[in-house]
Amino acid sequence: MTNNEVLWTPTPALREHSHMARYINWLESRGLGGFAGYDALHAWSVREPEAFWQSVWDFCGLHCHTPASRVLGRRDMPGAEWFPGMRMNFAANLLRHGTGPLADHDAVVCHGESGAPARYSFARLYRDVGALEAWLRAQGVQSGDRVAGVVTHGYEALVAMLAATSMGAVWSSASPDFGAEAIIDRFGQISPSVLVLVNGYRYGGRDYDRREEFARVVQGLPGLRAVLSVPVLPGLGEQAGPAVTCWSRALAEGRGQAPSFTPLPADHPVYILFSSGTTGKPKCIVHGAAGTLVNHAKELVLHGDLGAGDRLMYYTTCGWMMWNWQASALLAGVTLITVDGAVAQPDLNRLWALAEQERVTHFGTSARFLAECRKTGLQPGQRFDLTALRLVFSTGSPLLPEDYDWVYGTLPKQVLLGSIAGGTDICGCFVGCCPLLPVRRGEIQCRLLGVDAVAMDEQGRETTGRGELVCRQPLPCMPVGFWQDSDNKRYHDAYFETFPGVWAHGDYVAFTGHGGAIIYGRSDATLNPGGVRIGTAEIYRQVELDPNIKDSLVVGRQTDGDVEVVLLVVADERLSEDQCRMLRQRIRTGASPRHMPRHIVQVPEIPYTRSGKKVELAVARLLNGGGRSDNRDALANPQALEAIADCLREAGLRKP
Numbered sequence: 001m002t003n004n005e006v007l008w009t010p011t012p013a014l015r016e017h018s019h020m021a022r023y024i025n026w027l028e029s030r031g032l033g034g035f036a037g038y039d040a041l042h043a044w045s046v047r048e049p050e051a052f053w054q055s056v057w058d059f060c061g062l063h064c065h066t067p068a069s070r071v072l073g074r075r076d077m078p079g080a081e082w083f084p085g086m087r088m089n090f091a092a093n094l095l096r097h098g099t100g101p102l103a104d105h106d107a108v109v110c111h112g113e114s115g116a117p118a119r120y121s122f123a124r125l126y127r128d129v130g131a132l133e134a135w136l137r138a139q140g141v142q143s144g145d146r147v148a149g150v151v152t153h154g155y156e157a158l159v160a161m162l163a164a165t166s167m168g169a170v171w172s173s174a175s176p177d178f179g180a181e182a183i184i185d186r187f188g189q190i191s192p193s194v195l196v197l198v199n200g201y202r203y204g205g206r207d208y209d210r211r212e213e214f215a216r217v218v219q220g221l222p223g224l225r226a227v228l229s230v231p232v233l234p235g236l237g238e239q240a241g242p243a244v245t246c247w248s249r250a251l252a253e254g255r256g257q258a259p260s261f262t263p264l265p266a267d268h269p270v271y272i273l274f275s276s277g278t279t280g281k282p283k284c285i286v287h288g289a290a291g292t293l294v295n296h297a298k299e300l301v302l303h304g305d306l307g308a309g310d311r312l313m314y315y316t317t318c319g320w321m322m323w324n325w326q327a328s329a330l331l332a333g334v335t336l337i338t339v340d341g342a343v344a345q346p347d348l349n350r351l352w353a354l355a356e357q358e359r360v361t362h363f364g365t366s367a368r369f370l371a372e373c374r375k376t377g378l379q380p381g382q383r384f385d386l387t388a389l390r391l392v393f394s395t396g397s398p399l400l401p402e403d404y405d406w407v408y409g410t411l412p413k414q415v416l417l418g419s420i421a422g423g424t425d426i427c428g429c430f431v432g433c434c435p436l437l438p439v440r441r442g443e444i445q446c447r448l449l450g451v452d453a454v455a456m457d458e459q460g461r462e463t464t465g466r467g468e469l470v471c472r473q474p475l476p477c478m479p480v481g482f483w484q485d486s487d488n489k490r491y492h493d494a495y496f497e498t499f500p501g502v503w504a505h506g507d508y509v510a511f512t513g514h515g516g517a518i519i520y521g522r523s524d525a526t527l528n529p530g531g532v533r534i535g536t537a538e539i540y541r542q543v544e545l546d547p548n549i550k551d552s553l554v555v556g557r558q559t560d561g562d563v564e565v566v567l568l569v570v571a572d573e574r575l576s577e578d579q580c581r582m583l584r585q586r587i588r589t590g591a592s593p594r595h596m597p598r599h600i601v602q603v604p605e606i607p608y609t610r611s612g613k614k615v616e617l618a619v620a621r622l623l624n625g626g627g628r629s630d631n632r633d634a635l636a637n638p639q640a641l642e643a644i645a646d647c648l649r650e651a652g653l654r655k656p
Contacts, residue, residue: 064088080474083266098126113341132163134254143168148192175319266290284483291476296328308333314364352380366396401442443516567597
């Protein structure tokens with residue numbers, strides 16, 4: 001139950017000065033308007049997709065060398081053809097402020113766990129991208145080659161990505177805390193020509209030397225022409241090897257060269273992103289340049305209300321799609337505040353203190369972080385000057401109603417809480433925030449413009465209740481395909497096998513009568529006790545209210561043709577039978593009898609992906625007779641699965 005209480009409403013001034021309001025006025029000035037409100041605007045955007053996406057391109061001032069013959073050619077899903085005939089360059093749009101009025105303004109401000117922040121202007125970013133592109137060309141890199149990075153969230157990752165995409169190479173990245181096998185599982189599939197490697201990283205006050213581990217990565221990628229070593233930890237030295245160049249030398253060799261901004265087709269690959277890979281080798285998801293660009297412009301400028309002079313701080317890693325998403329804010333003249341290291345070093349106030357220091361206008365984080373702030377009793381709105389803050393993005397998992405309460409109980413009243421949901425699959429969002437709409441407790445505000453999303457039942461019919469989150473019309477941000485999937489079979493099977501011609505995203509959702517969305521978890525992790533489908537998020541919400549429990553995970557156990565709900569919990573002390581009974585009763589009362597767990601098992605920790613998502617499927621496989629994990633290196637804490645397997649065996653839920 002969310003109770004639909006309105007917690008925030010935009011003031012007339014906020015509405016009037018938002019980029020969404022300016023966009024509506026711009027449409028009306030061109031004879032495309034007459035929109036009574038957001039619902040009417042959204043209806044037009046899915047009814048007239050060509051007019052809508054062209055209007056986003058024009059309103060956001062995106063650049064192409066050769067215009068498209070039309071916006072949408074083939075409309076098939078999969079296989080929709082966006083912007084046929086267009087020639088453009090992705091990096092040219094993100095670097096367009098490298099010359100002009102904003103050239104001397106901050107483009108990137110980098111914070112680590114120690115030392116003063118490093119500041120880089122748009123002009124400096126432009127120059128360094130040109131220099132690194134020249135070095136890449138000197139290594140024999142050509143358009144279509146892959147450039148991969150195992151990099152920290154800082155300046156060098158952005159320079160490398162922009163240099164690669166300026167010349168038409170394809171960028172892919174991973175976080176430096178990945179194990180060698182996990183990196184090879186990803187990059188080994190795409191055969192990069194150049195690998196950008198940090199020598200280590202700092203996390204939680206400790207330095208991690210990764211040179212030995214990364215030497216195994218280099219050895220496992222036989223197609224490499226060169227390795228670029230980034231001395232994130234200056235005292236360690238660079239990566240060893242005959243084809244290694246240090247970062248400063250590479251820039252010096254290319255100094256004075258401008259980015260080429262090579263014109264390329266609209267569907268030319270710009271990114272290869274990877275699925276989590278916790279139950280097998282990750283899928284290699286290929287995203288096209290124009291589709292990624294125009295969708296990010298829509299989400300960041302219109303829905304996120306970001307523009308020149310704004311300051312976006314999104315806590316992420318380079319192994320999560322949110323890194324790619326926030327990088328696109330450069331196109332709008334936004335300053336990126338990058339934060340590397342532990343979110344709680346020295347404590348959970350770290351990000352809020354940086355938000356005060358940098359006068360952050362847009363703060364991005366995970367639902368898990370906001371929940372931890374609530375549980376810890378943080379009051380950042382009282383402790384820090386956050387008067388510049390206008391919007392808080394949250395993603396990664398469903399945001400609990402109690403976390404909405406916490407945000408509006410402690411942060412400045414002008415802040416819009418923008419819960420957003422989508423995925424790596426589209427490098428963007430299906431549902432999210434809008435500066436024109438109220439924020440209701442426990443609800444994502446709306447379907448995003450251009451997104452024909454509905455809930456669909458198992459028979460493929462739209463439902464007003466809970467169902468599969470599907471998209472019935474093509475989006476430009478849908479992948480151009482999977483890597484080395486020439487007949488598109490794996491791509492088709494991933495999204496279009498369940499409902500032919502309709503994208504099935506894999507989330508379990510309900511849309512409210514006023515257009516909001518409530519996500520109940522991944523549909524492949526939903527439970528069916530007694531044949532009734534329920535979402536794990538509903539159970540998590542009740543468990544979160546128990547002060548004795550620090551973390552939890554819900555899975556289903558197959559037994560006698562039915563499903564038993566199994567709840568794994570982490571607590572400081574051993575839970576008594578009375579505490580377990582009270583927890584079951586809370587779930588029964590707050591959710592339903594169907595949600596009540598048959599088994600409650602106490603475990604030392606819950607497994608997470610490296611982007612901070614609970615790993616329900618790998619635990620479900622453990623519980624139902626599968627192995628401990630096909631790819632442990634894909635987990636942030638693989639030891640958790642070992643401990644859980646032992647706990648399940650002790651509880652009699654897993655065979656020895």
